[in-house]
Amino acid sequence: MSIFSKILSALKGSAREIGESVVDANATRIYEQEIHESKAALARAKQDLTLVMAQEKAAQREIERLDKEILRFEEHAFAALDKAEENLAGDVATRIAELEAERDAQQRAQVDFAQHIASLKDLIRQAEARVREHERELAVAKTTESVYRATESISQSMGSGASKLGSARESLERIKERHTLMADRMKAAEELDAEFGNKALEQKLAAAGIGAEANRKEAVLARLKAQREADRTTGHEQ
Amino acid sequence: MDAVLQQRISEAGQRLAGQLGAFDVARIPGEVVVFKVEITGREELPIFITQADSQILCICYLWTESDIAPSRRTALLEAMLDLNIAIPLSSFGRIGDKYLIYGALACEAGADDLAQDLLALSDNAVDALEAMAEYLH
The missing domain is CATH 1.10.287.1700 (Helix Hairpins)
Incomplete structure (x- = not known):
């Protein structure tokens, strides 16, 4: 045998x-x-x-x-x-x-x-x-x-112990649940990352003098100066 | 020998921490040396490692006889046989009333071999449980 x-x-x-x-x-x-x-x-x-x-x-x-x-x-x-x-x-x-x-x-x-x-x-x-x-x-x-x-x-x-083997179905459900949770978390992290990524890009663009944000300081200064000028002119007139 | 094996399992765990969750290795009480590896996120499917004569066996218990839907038992067994050869590095098996998936390594296998086997085994276990769920209660 x-x-x-x-x-x-x-x-x-x-x-x-x-x-x-x-x-x-x-x-x-x-x-x-x-x-x-x-x-x-x-x-x-x-x-x-x-x-x-x-x-x-x-x-x-x-x-x-x-x-x-x-x-x-x-x-x-x-x-x-x-x-x-x-x-x-x-x-x-x-x-x-x-x-x-x-x-x-x-x-x-x-x-x-x-x-x-x-x-x-x-x-x-x-x-x-x-x-x-x-x-x-x-x-x-x-x-x-x-x-x-x-x-x-x-x-x-x-x-x-407390780690007694549950039913196979339950095990699977728990693993899947955790997996979904993990996947959700990863997705959220990705979204967050993308958002941060966008902000970072805008900042870089601004630093390079490109985009709406780029000339804000200059724009504000110009606006203020213009206003001051305008005030002065009206003041003289008065 | 036991300490050497435990050391190798821990090393394998460190190598896998990035891919799987954290590894928890502990010896379980009993006359035969068995190490239990628990992977964070897969606590339901711990892997048991034991040295049996000329080989190291890494075993993951999947379900028991009582989990199987009686009407689908033959179909389940056939599915396991059909799938067996395609599963990378692991095979289905049964000990008593417990169905399992396992990987066998030579006693001299190093931490890298062990890591490769454990990674495959853990992934295979999750996949197997999911694929075979339709045959279970």
């Missing part, structure tokens, strides 16, 4: 049970133990692998060395035969036969090592897959459990 199926059947129990444990503590411990053991086996297998690989390489080197030796003695044998040294050639042939037997043994060993390497690599791959699977299952189980426990704590803290 996949871990997801296990979780789903565990979730059919009551929330309280789930909060307490999705996968019972014992099962979790067994899982953790299995992961631990698989990892140890993996480490051992990897160590074995390096050893066997070294042995395989050594066998290969030995075969190469023996090949050269055989070749060398063969040349000696030919030389002995050329000189009609039958006995010597016979001794050399014996030596070659020994070397060949030794080489055969090394070749058999090399094949064995190569097979061992392949099976160890297989084993390592399998063990790694098993560890990954166990770790994933454990993560799913622990996450589910942790989430349910957290929810339990959250429910309790909400139930006791």
Whole structure:
């Protein structure tokens, strides 16, 4: 059964049970133990692998060395035969036969090592897959459990406090209301800003001597002067 | 670890203060470490942050089973499934009788990642509640 199926059947129990444990503590411990053991086996297998690989390489080197030796003695044998040294050639042939037997043994060993390497690599791959699977299952189980426990704590803290979760509708209404209020406020602020903006513009225009406000001072002064002049003229006349 | 997470949440909150409201972070009592993040203006939709095994989960509870109009329950579930993949950074979920929207982060996630997730989650929560209101009482 996949871990997801296990979780789903565990979730059919009551929330309280789930909060307490999705996968019972014992099962979790067994899982953790299995992961631990698989990892140890993996480490051992990897160590074995390096050893066997070294042995395989050594066998290969030995075969190469023996090949050269055989070749060398063969040349000696030919030389002995050329000189009609039958006995010597016979001794050399014996030596070659020994070397060949030794080489055969090394070749058999090399094949064995190569097979061992392949099976160890297989084993390592399998063990790694098993560890990954166990770790994933454990993560799913622990996450589910942790989430349910957290929810339990959250429910309790909400139930006791003033912040008890209201109905979803009410929540939405309140958020919307606040949102509208905020939007209204922002709109008002914008209007206010625009108004201030206009005033600022008028002030700038006036400072630059543009617009109705610009020459007010001069206009007032001119008006007053004209009035004074007019008064004086009328005064003289009187 | 808990103090580190709380620090990161606070930092994320400071980064978001301009976009969302002020952040209030507090640890809620209980055996599992859970931080409650309350955002000014969205007090009804607090976000709960907890570390669950290999991830940080940011959870926002939306409604409970009892909020759902029974005749519209299947339609609601389908709508949630249909919508799930389109929602940026958050997904719908359910714990017991509580429906929620959540975001998951790697444990190493920094304050920036957290801020991005929390901003998306809070906006998504408001939108989801509004969109699904028609299926609720």
